Amino acid sequence: MIQKINDRVFVIGSEGSANVVIVLQSKGAIIVDTSLFPEKAQKIREFVEKALKKDILFLVNTHYHPDHTFGNFIFEDMQIISSNLTREKMMLMDEQYLKNLPTLSKLVPASITFENEYWQNQVLIKRVGGHTPDSSVVYLEQEKILITGDLVFNGFHAEIVQDSDLEEWLNALENLKKYRADWIIPGHGEFMDKGCLDQMKRYLTKIQRLLDGTITYAEILSDENFSTRGFPELFSWGLENLMFQRTK
Template sequence: MIQRITDKVFVVGMEGSANVVIISIPKGVIVVDTSLFPEKAQKIREFIESVLRKEILFVVNTHYHPDHTFGNVVFEDVQIISSNLTSEKMRMMDEEYLKELPSNGKVVTASKTFEEEYREGPVTLKKVGGHTPDSSVVIFEQERVLVAGDLVFNDLHPEIVQDSKITEWLEVLENLKKLKIDWVIPGHGNHSDKVCLDLMIKYLAKIQRLLDGTITYAEILSDENFSKRKFPELFSWGLENLIAH
């Protein structure tokens, strides 16, 4: 499903899947994340080239997770940009890592990397960490849009992985609240305003309290910010990952 957020920003996503974002600037189009499936990435490319009739300037990967990067193979002839750390983590994907995942032919890493920040016209890429050490965001100041990657899950339980750092994640979200933005596009779930940043902060803060022993499991389950989110199995999985490290 393709949603138009502003005149220059589109989001392609389905129930629970990673969002792919299309940003139109005067020179052409920027694609943020490429999904898990090359077939989906190919349809998105066809939409850009046939319907929008725009040149793809470059592709951005917000972090290394396969559901945001495996569609890179469709854009191999286009410049792909990520942080150095994202590229490094993708190069570490070995057979053991890939065996449970859909085959996409090969892992395609960035052709251009940045350390902390990269700017192209009205669009800024920033590595911020939190969800994963390499997590980056894309800020489109002109349209007041933040592409948050997996730092934000809206109406869904977030994927908390073994290299997630809750304290850092909370700090990043507080900093993102200071941006002059009207729209937040999460890594998964529907776009929203800054309210989804507050809900993610409240969610993660309660997870931290659960780990610290200052709140009970029952208290969390009675909170609508938990009980109304989809994919509750991710809640248990996330706790296991936090406990594991």
């Protein structure tokens, strides 16, 4: 499903899949994240080049997870930008990591990397960590739009993985409020105003409290910020990952 924020920014995603963002500028288009499936990435490339009639200036990966990077294969001839940590994480994907994922002809990491932040074409890419150590956000200064990657899940339970850092994640969400952004585009779910940053903070804070034993599982389930979110299996899986962290 293709949604337009305005005549220059398109969000492609449906039913909780990872969002792909297309940003049109005068000289061409920028694409943020490339989806799990190269077939989908191919259709996105055709949409930009044939339907929108724009050259692709460069692509950005917000973090290393396959649902944000596997489509890189279709854009191998383009500039792909990520943090150097995202590139390193992708290069560590071995057969064990890839065995339950869609078959990929070739893993294509970024061709341009940065340590902490990168500016190009009035676009800021900044590594903030939290969801994963390499998680980055993309700020469209001219558009006043912030693309958060998986730091924000809107309407769906968060994917909390074994290298997530809840404290860092919460700090990052608080710091994101400082950006002049009219719209937030999450990694998964519908774009909305800055209210989704607070929703995400409350979500993660309650998970912390559940692990610390200061609230009950029943209290969590009675909260609409949990009960109305899709993919409840991710909630249980995330708790398992956090409990595993605490035993290390």
